[in-house]
Amino acid sequence: EDQVTQSPEALRLQEGESSSLNCSYTVSGLRGLFWYRQDPGKGPEFLFTLYSAGEEKEKERLKATLTKKESFLHITAPKPEDSATYLCAGVSNFGNEKLTFGTGTRLTIIP
């Protein structure tokens, strides 16, 4: 059974304090690893797709990386507006997009 595990469950950082969120997966034949941001009461908002080990993607203060067993979301000098729950999801079959989600990391940036 495909599984995605995220850690930590919650993370509180001071504004400007960089850190990393972890997503480890056991998805047989992983074809893609997605990162989403979810604000309270809203739907997941797409951030990145990673397709193969060694790949990196960046957007503003966020950088996502992928190895054969896990993915990291690095947050550099975060701001309060980066506070959200960050979800990762794996997919083994492009076509049906049956994404397997982790439970997310709830990130709080304190001004």
Next chain:
Amino acid sequence: EPEVTQTPSHQVTQMGQEVILRCVPISNHLYFYWYRQILGQKVEFLVSFYNNEISEKSEIFDDQFSVERPDGSNFTLKIRSTKLEDSAMYFCASRRQNLGSPLHFGNGTRLTVT
């Protein structure tokens, strides 16, 4: 930027009643999905839909659930006889035709079954 829209934002219904959740996917997208998130739990896949057919469905998507694209813009999820455990946030998503393109989610319908 185009977005997936869902209505209503909140639906309260009594156990045993039928509900229809509505979605307008992004206009040039061809693949459509329903996911749900029970409070405090993971986002879970329900069903994928392409070319007016279900492509894949999960164990959750039993005979009480159905999906339909009644016209060129709407995509609906029907629950025939709601149960207390159907209470959740239901998300519609869509994506472009290119394989590997990401899913874009709506803001969900919060379904409360009493």
